[in-house]
Amino acid sequence: MGLIQYISSRVGAYLIVLFVGITITFFLPRLMPSDPIEGYIAQMQNQAGQSMNPETIRELRASLRKLYGLEGTLIEQYVDYLERIILRFDFGPSLASYPRPVSEFIFNSLPWTLGLLGTSLVISWVIGNLIGLVAGFYHNSRWATFLETLGVILYPIPYYILALVLILLFAYIWPIFPLSTTIMPGDFSWEKINSIIYNSFLPALTLVLAGFGWNILGMKALSFANKEEGYVTFARLKGTPSRTIMFGYVFRNSILPQITALALSIGGIFNGALLTEILFSYPGLGLLMRTAIGSGDFNLLYGTIIMSIVSVATAALIIDLIYPLLDPRIRYR
Amino acid sequence: MKMNFRLKIGLAILVIFTMGSFLLPLFNDVDPSQQGTYFKNLPISSDHLLGTNTQGQDIFWYLVYSVRNSLILGVGVSIFTTLISAFLGLSAGYIGGWYDRFVMVLTDSVISIPSFPILIVLGTLVRGNTNFFILGLILVIFGWAWGARTVRSMALSIRENEFINTSRFSGSSNLEIIFQEIFPYTFAYMVVGFINSILFVINTEAALAVIGLSKVEVPTLGSILFWALNYNAMFIGQYMWIVAPVVATVILFLGLFLTSTGYNQMFSTRRGHA
Numbered sequence: 001m002g003l004i005q006y007i008s009s010r011v012g013a014y015l016i017v018l019f020v021g022i023t024i025t026f027f028l029p030r031l032m033p034s035d036p037i038e039g040y041i042a043q044m045q046n047q048a049g050q051s052m053n054p055e056t057i058r059e060l061r062a063s064l065r066k067l068y069g070l071e072g073t074l075i076e077q078y079v080d081y082l083e084r085i086i087l088r089f090d091f092g093p094s095l096a097s098y099p100r101p102v103s104e105f106i107f108n109s110l111p112w113t114l115g116l117l118g119t120s121l122v123i124s125w126v127i128g129n130l131i132g133l134v135a136g137f138y139h140n141s142r143w144a145t146f147l148e149t150l151g152v153i154l155y156p157i158p159y160y161i162l163a164l165v166l167i168l169l170f171a172y173i174w175p176i177f178p179l180s181t182t183i184m185p186g187d188f189s190w191e192k193i194n195s196i197i198y199n200s201f202l203p204a205l206t207l208v209l210a211g212f213g214w215n216i217l218g219m220k221a222l223s224f225a226n227k228e229e230g231y232v233t234f235a236r237l238k239g240t241p242s243r244t245i246m247f248g249y250v251f252r253n254s255i256l257p258q259i260t261a262l263a264l265s266i267g268g269i270f271n272g273a274l275l276t277e278i279l280f281s282y283p284g285l286g287l288l289m290r291t292a293i294g295s296g297d298f299n300l301l302y303g304t305i306i307m308s309i310v311s312v313a314t315a316a317l318i319i320d321l322i323y324p325l326l327d328p329r330i331r332y333r
Numbered sequence: 334m335k336m337n338f339r340l341k342i343g344l345a346i347l348v349i350f351t352m353g354s355f356l357l358p359l360f361n362d363v364d365p366s367q368q369g370t371y372f373k374n375l376p377i378s379s380d381h382l383l384g385t386n387t388q389g390q391d392i393f394w395y396l397v398y399s400v401r402n403s404l405i406l407g408v409g410v411s412i413f414t415t416l417i418s419a420f421l422g423l424s425a426g427y428i429g430g431w432y433d434r435f436v437m438v439l440t441d442s443v444i445s446i447p448s449f450p451i452l453i454v455l456g457t458l459v460r461g462n463t464n465f466f467i468l469g470l471i472l473v474i475f476g477w478a479w480g481a482r483t484v485r486s487m488a489l490s491i492r493e494n495e496f497i498n499t500s501r502f503s504g505s506s507n508l509e510i511i512f513q514e515i516f517p518y519t520f521a522y523m524v525v526g527f528i529n530s531i532l533f534v535i536n537t538e539a540a541l542a543v544i545g546l547s548k549v550e551v552p553t554l555g556s557i558l559f560w561a562l563n564y565n566a567m568f569i570g571q572y573m574w575i576v577a578p579v580v581a582t583v584i585l586f587l588g589l590f591l592t593s594t595g596y597n598q599m600f601s602t603r604r605g606h607a
Contacts, residue, residue: 168567275540305454
């Protein structure tokens with residue numbers, strides 16, 4: 001498989017995932033028994049003390065159907081939906097704070113999610129893989145056993161448990177970090193950057209710790225297996241220094257499956273990030289989703305969900321495209 | 334076959350949790366989610382092993398029922414995800430061609446689409462009339478893909494063995510080859526996948542419940558935390574209400590994880606490779 005073939009197959013898979021994801025978000029709510037519009041009207045009627053006359057309700061229903069893009073046959077709606085989202089990136093107006101467009105909310109919160117997730121992903125991946133490498137390479141030492149045990153204990157602990165434990169320890173019992181995120185609006189300054197780091201510390205720590213177990217165990221198994229390969233024995237007999245063997249031989253060969261695995265598990269990591277944001281009231285996509293649910297704002301909810309699918313698929317694509325830079329077998333074949 | 338250390342610890346934890354959560358309720362006739370059964374905020378005592386919360390519920394009994402319900406949901410859903418992933422994985426790996434490509438596109442899409450946001454939508458749309466059955470159904474839709482991917486790659490490599498050809502030339506049908514020749518080799522992995530799936534299901538339900546999007550009236554490992562957070566348990570110093578379910582969840586998940594990796598280790602030493 002040549003480089004061009006590799007890239008085109010990845011881009012093809014990317015487009016398929018996007019298409020499947022957008023299609024699912026279109027059909028799922030339409031297959032559900034409950035109708036959000038009727039729910040919304042019932043809610044408004046309750047607020048108005050059942051005083052709205054049938055004519056008003058009919059008009060309201062018609063305009064709501066238009067806002068939700070529910071006019072015409074299912075096929076027409078679907079084509080219209082694809083066109084709006086793919087060509088114009090238009091998710092319609094937010095219904096709770098009408099008429100501000102949903103895309104405005106999304107672009108306000110997306111940088112927070114990407115910043116938090118990106119930073120913690122890099123930290124956890126680099127440190128976790130280094131720990132795993134050491135644990136696998138020196139697997140006989142007591143330290144390696146300790147590091148592996150750390151990985152085994154961290155691996156199955158879910159995101160929300162880590163988040164709650166950190167909140168309990170560092171925001172209640174020993175209150176050195178804030179309970180929920182409050183960042184002053186205003187221009188960029190050192191103070192603001194400081195406050196962002198201070199407020200993001202616990203959510204980021206949650207994501208870093210949650211990623212550790214997986215990285216440590218994966219890398220440990222790989223480097224342990226690669227260490228027994230013939231070329232490592234040859235290098236050792238040749239007199240190559242141990243450190244060169246570890247980084248230049250074992251690490252280089254173990255890192256490739258870890259990159260593939262990262263591309264596959266990025267969806268799960270993203271799920272964890274959304275949940276962590278909700279628990280820390282961190283102003284990213286996760287919190288936006290929670291707000292959308294709380295106010296029954298379905299346009300906003302579907303917008304954030306499609307944006308999540310797009311971000312995850314794009315991140316996986318970027319990782320896949322970095323891969324040939326590290327794997328000469330794909331570049332030179 | 335000798336059990337390794339991990340498997341022993343893992344199984345011990347699972348046995349204690351299963352026996353405890355299924356047998357103890359036989360000795361209890363009070364509905365643990367009933368509010369005001371006992372006095373509020375009682376300390377730890379022999380009557381209330383973990384004290385009572387601000388709603389007058391016994392934390393220990395609530396936890397016991399939570400573990401039981403989470404385990405029922407996890408095992409129930411995992412039976413279906415394992416069957417689906419076994420069927421799709423084996424057939425895709427053995428038959429190959431267009432069918433394999435179609436199954437793989439579907440599998441990779443389900444894996445790479447972040448499931449949590451979609452679960453949130455489903456949770457919102459069926460809220461109010463959700464029951465555990467619908468919730469389980471939704472979890473099945475998202476739970477089968479990882480298993481199918483692994484089983485498929487195993488089937489793909491087993492297919493290249495000589496005995497598969499032998500079997501085919503002696504007149505076995507595709508179905509016979511899949512079930513009599515390939516399935517036994519993948520069975521050990523399916524057990525591992527089954528346990529991993531239990532972990533995934535309990536975790537996902539609990540994550541939804543913690544933010545109030547599951548059926549929070551049913552005690553589960555997530556809903557107990559939802560109520561504790563909802564009534565500001567940390568703020569009023571009711572630490573046991575949070576700490577007890579957190580510790581229980583961590584131990585249960587560790588037990589599931591150790592069992593699955595321990596079992597995998599045992600079989601890979603027997604097979605001679607990982």
